[in-house]
Amino acid sequence: MDITRRALFLGGFVALAGGALAAGAVLRPRQLAPARVYSERGLAIRGTDPVAYFTEGRPRAGDPSITHLWTGATWAFVTAENRDRFAAEPTAYAPQYGGFCAWAVAAKGQLFSTQPENWAIVDGKLYLNFNDDVQATWDADRAGFISLGDMRWPEIVAET
Template identity: 60%
Template sequence: MPNVTRRGLFIAAGAVGIVAIAAFASQRFLGGFEELAAAPVYAPKGVAIRGTDPVAYFTEGRAVPGTQAHSLDWNGATWHFANADNRDTFAAEPVRYAPQYGGFCAWAVAEKGELYSTQPDNWKIVDGKLYLNYNDDIQARWQDDIPGFIAQGDERWPKILQDGV
């Protein structure tokens, strides 16, 4: 067995620490630690869009918190709505109001073919479809070439579903 010095132990421990910090940072800034949904919908703790009303993006032009009192189960997740009218509107046409790519980050699906978490305030409606993104920086990247990213995302999304979300 080689002679292990105190200095060698400190160097090894430091290297392990650096690797751990890098792993944590990449998860924190790229995808978060939230568990990805088994269904094709990003739903931390089973709730889509972190409890934000998907219909309100279209009717109010902003992210509006929904409530458990006005909820609906669809596509493997629970969706919250600000009121019964929005819940009923969604129930009649869920595909029209649900975010694209299951609510996963539109940029990450398009650019990397990967699933990143999203924030309700990072969104845009394009051609009548709702797209969500991870954060402000990623939203800005996505907005640099929205048509290109949508084309890439639309191409990659079926394979992601096929491979299992």
């Protein structure tokens, strides 16, 4: 009888833990690890502070004296506070697809450069695009392009 109760208790605990993990997965959006990062001369996203998109709602050029090295690229920040936020949780602030053009990753399965002014935050994630025209195309079906980009990104990274 004790074994049966113990088995029921453990089974219930495992079910609750599994449910909690599943709920956690729903509450925390999946962040795709940027195995590759778009950079020019080693500087990620053209020296734009990735945290500023979230805190100020706009791109801001980072200070070249306030940087952090992550994924083989140097990231620049407006303030030391932004740098520290990024350093503590880089995947929360770094652009998806390593800062490469979100539309090109989704639509072409290729890596294109981006402009800091062509951006959007969707479901707490930063996406960058090549230019105004590409941004407008991507904006017309963000969910579709994100879904396709999320599927293609691991394949693109594996090939490069």
